[in-house]
Amino acid sequence: MKPSFFSQYWCMVSQGWKADLADKERLITPLLFAITVLLLFNFCFEEVSKGIEGQVFTAELYLTTLFALQMSYVRIFVPDQQDKVFSLLQSYPLNYSAWFLSKYTLALLYSLLVFVPVMLLCGLFFSGADLNIWSAELWLGGLLSIIGLSTLGILLSTLTLKASGREMLFPLLYFPLAVPVLLASVQASLSFLTSVPGGWHWMGILAGFDIIYFTLGVLLFGELVTAV
Amino acid sequence: MLIVKSLSFSFEHRRLFQGVSFQVEPGSLLHLKGANGVGKSTFLGILAGIRKADKGSLEFIDQEKKAHSDIRMVSAYLSAEANGLYTKMDAIDNLRFWCTLRGLNPSDDDLVSSMETWGLGHRLLRQNFPVEQFSTGMRRRLALARLSLSQASCWLLDEPIYGLDDKGIKLFRSHLKEHLERGGLGVIISHDKLAFEGIKTVDYHLKSRVDQAKNEKKDQG
Structure with missing residues (x-):
């Protein structure tokens, strides 16, 4: 019996989620890291002057998210690397697109687990500032940014799976490639926070990069997996 | 052939x-x-x-x-030095996962009976007991149970x-x-x-x- 695309996708998602729940440390570490970084930022900046509150908010939000998510993405294949599970997966009649989408769904989920608390905490720290923190556009920008970062994370995690010095190599590739997404996210968020026009222009660029990275992910994942 | x-x-x-x-x-x-x-x-x-x-x-x-x-x-493959098991998860979860990935839908009874056949019949071994706590031989038996379930x-x-x-x-x-x-x-x-x-x-x-x-x-x- 040929397994269906959806059954394989769902099977991989639920297994990945269960495997991560069984090893909660891996799940919680990026969030704890993000909270620590945010606290440090706020101790360092102390009182932020009125004119630059928006800039500081977006800098804190996206830098913290970027660093914390890098920790999540680099570990996305850790459960599959135990006991040569990854090799066995390669030997199964597994649809590569289902495999990619399952990893992508999990990455998106872990990204939300970091991004939402970071956003709320940032909102709390800047509650006295005249910023439009609860605007739907700001949250949409955040969502679009993690959609792009997640695809990039999965692709680079697969690419560096068997590389020596993986922990070093991953950020070296991830940070430069994340620049377009980061730049568009920061500009769009800043625009929505301070009610300055131009936010949607940056959102368009962000969506464009998301589409490019996602297409690359779907097309390249199978090649990367078989090359490992 | x-x-x-x-x-x-x-x-x-x-x-x-x-x-x-x-x-x-x-x-x-x-x-x-x-x-x-x-x-x-x-x-x-x-x-x-x-x-x-x-x-x-x-x-x-x-x-x-x-x-x-x-x-x-x-085909079904069994590696020499590893068993391809999610070590933090229990035996039944492991068996069910690999079967579903092949498009099979075994019942709980099928999984339990396969484990029993391979000498892993004790009920404590089946669920809520991570495979990492199995001995080398028990892990191999579980991998072989997966092989025989693969059809x-x-x-x-x-x-x-x-x-x-x-x-x-x-x-x-x-x-x-x-x-x-x-x-x-x-x-x-x-x-x-x-x-x-x-x-x-x-x-x-x-x-x-x-x-x-x-x-x-x-x-x-």
Whole structure:
């Protein structure tokens, strides 16, 4: 019996989620890291002057998210690397697109687990500032940014799976490639926070990069997996 | 029937083997022989779809005479040094996951009965007991339970009795025999002949680079 695309996708998602729940440390570490970084930022900046509150908010939000998510993405294949599970997966009649989408769904989920608390905490720290923190556009920008970062994370995690010095190599590739997404996210968020026009222009660029990275992910994942 | 034609493989610019060709008929077990480091496990990895050969082709013709060029659809692979188990998860979760990935939908009873067959019948072992707490032999038994649940026609076995006790080895042999009697086939790598004692095998000797070069010289001479 040929397994269906959806059954394989769902099977991989639920297994990945269960495997991560069984090893909660891996799940919680990026969030704890993000909270620590945010606290440090706020101790360092102390009182932020009125004119630059928006800039500081977006800098804190996206830098913290970027660093914390890098920790999540680099570990996305850790459960599959135990006991040569990854090799066995390669030997199964597994649809590569289902495999990619399952990893992508999990990455998106872990990204939300970091991004939402970071956003709320940032909102709390800047509650006295005249910023439009609860605007739907700001949250949409955040969502679009993690959609792009997640695809990039999965692709680079697969690419560096068997590389020596993986922990070093991953950020070296991830940070430069994340620049377009980061730049568009920061500009769009800043625009929505301070009610300055131009936010949607940056959102368009962000969506464009998301589409490019996602297409690359779907097309390249199978090649990367078989090359490992 | 498994048909291997002129399979060649190089690793880091070093030719490991070339021109490997053989056929395995239904009901037959091919014993892949060769010295350490000659590339037996790599070869089995190619058959399993984990590695890509530089040259050559693989084909599996099933009992309905349907040809499969991607033999992952019909094969089940057992690695030598690992069992491919999610160690933080329990046995039933592991079995269910690998079965679903193959498009099978076994009931809980099927999974439990398979575990019982492989001597993992104690109820405490089934759920909420991570596989990482299993002994080496118990993990191997669980991997073999997954193999027998796979319904695959072609078993690719790399040192399958690693870590098994006498009872486990006997159990493995009886399952292998049953699989072959049903019309299945297999390729086995095992330095321990106990793995297939009493089972007729067809031997294929994978030659080292030096042996291959000697043979080529002989042929030219």
